[in-house]
Each structure stands twice: as structure tokens, then as C-alpha cells.
Amino acid sequence: xxxxxxxxxxxxxxxxxERVALDGLSxxxxxxxxxxxxxxxxxxxxxxFNAITGGxxxxxxxxTLGGLDITWLLPHKRALMIGYLFQNPMKGxxxxxxxxxxxxxxxxxxxxxxxxxxxxxxxxxxxxxxxARFEMGLEDRMKDKVGLLSGGQRQALSLLMSTIARPRLLLxxxxxxxxxxxxxxxIMRITNDIVREQRLAAMMITHNAQQxxxxxxxxxxxxxxxxxxxxxxxxxxxxxxxxxxxxxxELRVL
Amino acid sequence: xxxxxxxxxLGLIYGLMALGIYVTFRILNTPDLTTDGSFTLGLAASxxxxxxxxxxxGIVCGILFGALAGGVTGFLQTKMDIHPILSGILTMSALxxxxxxxxxxxSNLSLLGSPHLFSAAVASLPGVPRDVTRFFVAxxxxxxxxxxxxxxxxxxxxxxxxxTGDNDDMVRASxxxxxxxxxxxxxxxxxxxxxxxxxxxxxxxxxxISSGVGMMVVGLASVIIGEVFFGRRxxxxxxxxxxxxxxxxxxxxxxxxxxxxxxxxxxxxVSALIVITALSLPALKGRLRLASARREARRHARG
Numbered sequence: 192x193x194x195x196x197x198x199x200x201x202x203x204x205x206x207x208x209e210r211v212a213l214d215g216l217s218x219x220x221x222x223x224x225x226x227x228x229x230x231x232x233x234x235x236x237x238x239x240f241n242a243i244t245g246g247x248x249x250x251x252x253x254x255t256l257g258g259l260d261i262t263w264l265l266p267h268k269r270a271l272m273i274g275y276l277f278q279n280p281m282k283g284x285x286x287x288x289x290x291x292x293x294x295x296x297x298x299x300x301x302x303x304x305x306x307x308x309x310x311x312x313x314x315x316x317x318x319x320x321x322x323a324r325f326e327m328g329l330e331d332r333m334k335d336k337v338g339l340l341s342g343g344q345r346q347a348l349s350l351l352m353s354t355i356a357r358p359r360l361l362l363x364x365x366x367x368x369x370x371x372x373x374x375x376x377x378i379m380r381i382t383n384d385i386v387r388e389q390r391l392a393a394m395m396i397t398h399n400a401q402q403x404x405x406x407x408x409x410x411x412x413x414x415x416x417x418x419x420x421x422x423x424x425x426x427x428x429x430x431x432x433x434x435x436x437x438x439x440x441e442l443r444v445l
Numbered sequence: 446x447x448x449x450x451x452x453x454x455l456g457l458i459y460g461l462m463a464l465g466i467y468v469t470f471r472i473l474n475t476p477d478l479t480t481d482g483s484f485t486l487g488l489a490a491s492x493x494x495x496x497x498x499x500x501x502x503g504i505v506c507g508i509l510f511g512a513l514a515g516g517v518t519g520f521l522q523t524k525m526d527i528h529p530i531l532s533g534i535l536t537m538s539a540l541x542x543x544x545x546x547x548x549x550x551x552s553n554l555s556l557l558g559s560p561h562l563f564s565a566a567v568a569s570l571p572g573v574p575r576d577v578t579r580f581f582v583a584x585x586x587x588x589x590x591x592x593x594x595x596x597x598x599x600x601x602x603x604x605x606x607x608x609t610g611d612n613d614d615m616v617r618a619s620x621x622x623x624x625x626x627x628x629x630x631x632x633x634x635x636x637x638x639x640x641x642x643x644x645x646x647x648x649x650x651x652x653x654i655s656s657g658v659g660m661m662v663v664g665l666a667s668v669i670i671g672e673v674f675f676g677r678r679x680x681x682x683x684x685x686x687x688x689x690x691x692x693x694x695x696x697x698x699x700x701x702x703x704x705x706x707x708x709x710x711x712x713x714x715v716s717a718l719i720v721i722t723a724l725s726l727p728a729l730k731g732r733l734r735l736a737s738a739r740r741e742a743r744r745h746a747r748g
Contacts, residue, residue, distance in 0.1 A: 285607070287611045304601075305600065305601050
């Protein structure tokens with residue numbers, strides 16, 4: 192599915208601020224795999240996401256998604272295959288547009304003719320069905336402007352928007368960090384359901400070690416632009432937050 | 446009555462321009478200064494072709510040239526990464542030369558004696574008063590433009606443009622080509638402005654190189670006045686409100702001129718003041734609220 196090979200990126204090259212953000216990082220992510228990504232600030236988590244979405248181009252290395260080499264592909268072309276969720280719920284939706292218009296934007300991105308109706312009837316009822324599953328009452332507010340929704344509701348909507356067009360890869364950038372605990376819990380439940388149901392390859396950045404172990408199928412720890420821990424299966428089952436922290440301080444010294 | 450009819454005509458004709466301004470200012474969220482140049486471009490193209498006996502083609506060219514001018518500004522903003530305001534100013538400035546060229550190396554051109562849209566309509570409806578016919582011609586053009594825009598912004602492409610203006614971050618993370626959306630929207634906006642100029646030339650029967658000066662501010666004033674009555678709701682209502690705003694603006698101006706409240710040359714100053722007042726209201730309100738909160742707090746502290 193997703194293959195990152197020997198990715199290298201140096202920011203501010205040849206200046207006193209030179210910083211190696213990705214240091215020959217390689218990563219393989221299979222279909223249906225839900226990877227949680229942890230590491231301290233500046234470890235390269237967001238940089239890795241940015242490299243995958245095309246926020247910048249790599250200095251060296253390559254990125255393949257679903258068999259297609261996307262190393263040099265423009266960001267908006269990659270976006271057809273990648274769903275992305277921001278930490279800030281305000282960032283993922285257009286506040287002055289209605290719920291169904293927002294969903295229509297996300298959904299119809301694969302279809303071709305640009306002058307067809309923005310929100311067709313059948314799309315509208317499909318959106319209602321999908322929203323109803325969240326049990327947030329959003330399905331009865333299809334014409335409401337998104338700016339009227341709460342943070343949790345907006346994030347739920349963003350989540351549906353980023354997965355409704357069936358991307359191959361879902362990137363979650365601390366997408367519950369700005370929400371209150373109840374909303375965060377709900378969003379995580381929905382995330383899990385969607386990832387499982389659509390058999391997506393998913394990656395979630397989190398600063399919460401407990402969350403990293405509780406969700407997903409695999410946990411990767413980054414430091415200095417490299418992977419220093421990669422656990423899944425039984426090994427991951429046995430892992431605790433305390434041991435993770437211990438691990439982290441040990442490996443960091445090396 | 447004459448005053449009223451005249452304002453209504455002008456309001457509708459300049460309403461076309463207000464529609465264009467609404468597209469950039471409210472939908473795309475980027476004020477566009479090309480307007481001053483593209484208005485005159487539409488005016489010049491329409492006048493020159495009318496003199497050559499092709500008023501219909503004049504209108505069409507006014508629209509197309511306007512779109513082209515807008516496309517250039519959009520291109521500068523996105524692909525060349527020039528500040529949006531500066532991009533508009535550059536195009537506007539360059540258009541001055543283009544407009545003189547289109548007018549045939551003259552700074553004004555009279556359509557006296559050349560048949561055009563309005564004279565043809567008046568001639569074909571002999572029993573109907575002249576002002577009524579002219580009103581319906583202007584209204585028809587306005588409705589056509591309105592219907593097109595209302596339809597367009599309901600299409601998928603229209604939604605993408607609205608999203609671009611509404612949340613740039615979101616659109617950048619999506620599969621929508623932001624640059625293309627900005628270029629299309631700016632072109633569309635200036636097509637409306639060029640349309641307005643083209644119709645205005647044939648309505649007033651002459652073209653002048655300086656007709657476009659301050660047009661953007663007039664358009665902004667129209668949009669803002671419309672919002673006083675309609676509020677800021679959906680895009681379709683926004684278009685209606687822009688046209689109504691333009692008519693009300695013309696009425697206010699006509700009344701003020703009629704009552705000798707200010708001389709005709711004060712027009713641009715008044716337009717600018719209307720826009721300044723409307724745009725600074727939120728800031729003023731905030732400051733007033735802060736001041737009163739402070740007073741209240743001080744009173745409590747003393748009490």
C-alpha cells in the first residue's frame with residue numbers, strides 16, 4: 192500500500208539553522224493497517240505526513256502509494272488517494288457552506304464534469320445515511336452552515352469528508368487533541384469504525400502514549416527523523432506506557 | 446420620475462459590476478482591483494464595435510475581454526505569487542494602455558448616430574415609453590447574468606470556488622486545484638465587470654477612458670448597501686442583494702445630487718466614505734463594547 196523508501200529531507204540547508212527532518216526513513220504500511228505515530232516535538236512526525244501529502248518534495252528517496260510512485264506528484268493530485276485530518280477542527284471544513292455542500296465537495300472529487308449540480312438528490316440522501324451513523328443529529332441539519340457546529344461535530348464531519356471518497360490512505364494529525372474528552376472519545380470510536388470498515392491504511396499522530404497503544408494495530412516511534420521503535424502484534428499487546436517511556440529515554444541516548 | 450428611472454437603469458447596469466465584485470470580494474474573499482481597468486475595457490470594446498455597427502458583438506467582446514483581464518490578474522496572483530492587491534493594480538495599470546488602444550488611440554468616443562442595444566429596443570417597441578423599454582433591457586441583462594451566476598455557484602466547480610474563498614487550508618489539503626479556482630473566479634468576476642462596462646457604453650452613448658476610475662469602490666459600496674437590507678446569507682441571496690444595493694446606491698447618489706447636498710464631483714469621496722463606514726463598523730463596535738466594559742468594571746471596583 193504505502194511504501195516510503197529512504198526518505199531524506201533537510202530544512203534550511205547550508206545555513207546555521209540546518210535541520211535534518213527525515214533521515215533516510217523507510218516505512219511500509221499495508222492495507223487495513225492502523226499505525227499510531229509517536230515521538231517528541233521535531234521528531235519528524237508532521238514532516239513525514241507533509242512529505243506524503245506533497246507539502247514539500249523529498250531531497251532523496253521515494254514514496255509509493257497503491258503501486259503508484261507519487262514522489263513528484265502535485266499535492267492536489269495526491270489528495271485523490273489520501274484523506275487528511277487536521278488537529279484544528281476549523282481547518283477541515285468550509286464554515287460558510289452547508290453540511291451537504293461540504294460533503295459534496297469531498298465526495299464528488301473523483302467524478303469528472305465540473306459543471307454538474309453540486310449536490311445531487313441521491314448524493315444528499317447518501318450523506319444523510321452516513322451522517323446518521325454518527326448519532327449526532329447532523330443528518331437533520333444538512334442545510335445548516337458548518338460554522339454553526341461544535342468542534343466535535345465539525346471534526347466528525349471532517350472525518351466523514353476525508354473518507355467518503357474512499358481514499359487509500361488516511362492521515363490523522365492529532366485529530367482529537369483539540370476536542371473535549373467526550374467528543375474525543377466519540378471521534379476515536381468513529382475513526383476506528385471507518386478504518387476497519389473501509390480497510391484503509393491509516394496513520395495517526397498522537398502525543399498521548401496511552402492513545403497510541405489503545406488504538407490501531409501498530410505503533411511507531413520517531414526520533415531525529417528515523418524510526419526507533421516499530422511494534423505490532425503480541426509485542427505491542429504487552430507494551431505499557433511506562434515501558435514505552437523507558438524505551439524512549441533509553442533509545443534516545445543511543 | 447426621470448430621476449427615479451435613471452437611477453433604476455444605472456443601478457441595474459452597474460449591478461452587473463456589483464455581481465462581479467461580489468464574486469471576488471465575498472465569495473473568493475480577495476478584493477480585486479482589476480475592476481477599474483476591466484470596466485473601461487468592456488466599455489471601450491463595446492463602444493468601438495458599436496461605431497463599426499456591431500453592438501451585439503461589442504457586448505460579447507466586453508465580457509470576453511473582461512474575463513481575459515481577470516484571468517491575467519488571477520495568473521499573477523497564483524502562478525507568479527504576486528500579492529493579490531498588487532496583481533490587480535498591475536493589470537489595471539497595464540489596461541490603461543490597452544483601453545486607449547481599443548478606443549482607437551483616443552480618450553473618448555461618441556456613439557452618436559450608431560444604433561445600439563438600447564436604441565434598437567426603443568425603435569422596435571414604438572408604443573412603449575423610452576424609459577420603460579430601457580428599464581426592461583437593463584433588467585433582462587441583469588436577470589440573465591444573475592441566473593447564470595446562481596446556477597454556476599450551485600455546480601461542483603462553483604462549490605469548489607466557494608470553498609477556496611471560505612477555507613483555503615481545507616482546499617489545499619483536498620484534490621481541488623486552488624490556483625485554477627482563483628483564476629477562474631477572478632476571470633468570472635471581471636467578465637461581469639466587462640459586461641457592465643459594455644452595457645454602460647451603449648446606454649450612455651459614449652465611452653471615456655476615465656470611466657472606470659473608482660469603479661471598484663462603487664461596486665463594494667453596492668455590495669455593502671445590499672447587505673444592509675438582506676444580511677449575509679446564501680450566495681444566491683447575495684447576488685440579489687448586490688443588484689439591489691447597486692440600485693439603492695444610485696438612488697442615494699441621485700437624491701443627494703438633486704438636493705444639491707453635494708456637488709457631482711464629490712461622488713467618489715462619498716462612495717469611499719460609505720465603504721469605509723461599513724467596513725470599520727465591526728472594529729468600532731468592538732472598541733465601544735470594550736470601553737463600556739471597562740467603565741463598568743471601574744464602577745464596580747469603586748463601588
